[in-house]
Amino acid sequence: MSKNLLFIPGPVTVAESVLAAAARPLIDHRGPEFKALLRRISARMQPVFGTQTAEVLILGSSGTGGLEAAVGNLFGPGDRVLACPIGVFGQRLIAIARNFGCEVEILDTPWGSGTDPSALRARLNAPDGKRFDGVLLTHNETSTGAQNDMAALAEAIRGYGAYTVVDSVSGLAASDFRMDDWEFDIVVAASQKALAAPPGLAMVAIAPRAWERIGANTGAQRFYFDLRKAREFAAIGETPWTPPVSVVFALDAALDEFERTGAAAVHDRHARYSAAVRAAARALGLELFSQDGAHSPTVVAIRLPDGIDGDAIRTSLRETRGVVVGGGQKELKGKIIRIGTMGDLTQTDVLGALGALEIALLEAGAPVQAGMGVQAALKLFLEADQPAAV
């Protein structure tokens, strides 16, 4: 098997210790060892979400299942929901809410930017006097490489009373998140992004206030993703349905890695790698898709020069250089490439991938100067290393 460097924004490169945990012999998912494991993971996820009061439920599904659970348990037919999409994943939240019969209004934002907090406040307090039951937010928009200022958005919503669902699937664990301080009701994450475990689990944090609404939402269409059932079983250290036990082992090991490194150092690593990729892109004369002030620490979206097809660059990177990066989704197809910074990656991996990108661009005839990108990234790494070296 040839060696590949995985630079897509999920699933990500998984550390050997985590892979080894996934290869452990299976156990009874209703036995004592699994009970302890599930409880340990929920408890260790709380500080990652920045909560002491929200319950963290572990669902056997990808991130989208967690989003479906959040929206479908809180809302139903006739509920008025304000969606704040900033890209493809924000649009997915809209589709989910519509699927559950919600009346969805949209606060539009140009792609590449974050939601404007004052626009959100203005929309919530629009003179029509109509109230919203819910607000749907994306913490980190993987399709555009943009991240929202969640503290500012939380401030814009504070006191309004609507129930908030936050998609932090590609954001959580890569930067500071404060669910309690920001008073969000449900926050959704998944195993295969910044926590760097294999795909298969959604982690859903539910604030105490949200449980009242979930219970009162008696007409809700839910079975597999009934959060009341998930909670009932979590109380006895189980999941209602058979969980992907191997991925649960892996997530526990990934949390070991996270804690061993320390949250601050993990956040710093994502910030540094993404800054290095952005510096390289700029030094090569390429434009970033995300706007200043909204750059994501987990994925960098780079526009390609005119006449250069992003999908052809991706194929060249993957097939001849063993570097796998993401492409543009929907209307951005072929126009951008997306480089993820999550997972078990080293600075050397980042420098290697950037070097490979330069070669692929040069071969495609892009007007870039060889070495400029790698040099800019290297400079940033050397500067970041200085304090530790003295």
Ligand SMILES: *Cc1c(COP(=O)(O)O)cnc(C)c1O
């Ligand atoms: C990856 C991702 C998801 C979930 O995707 P799944 O394929 O269902 O795990 C949702 N939102 C964002 C922002 C993501 O990056």
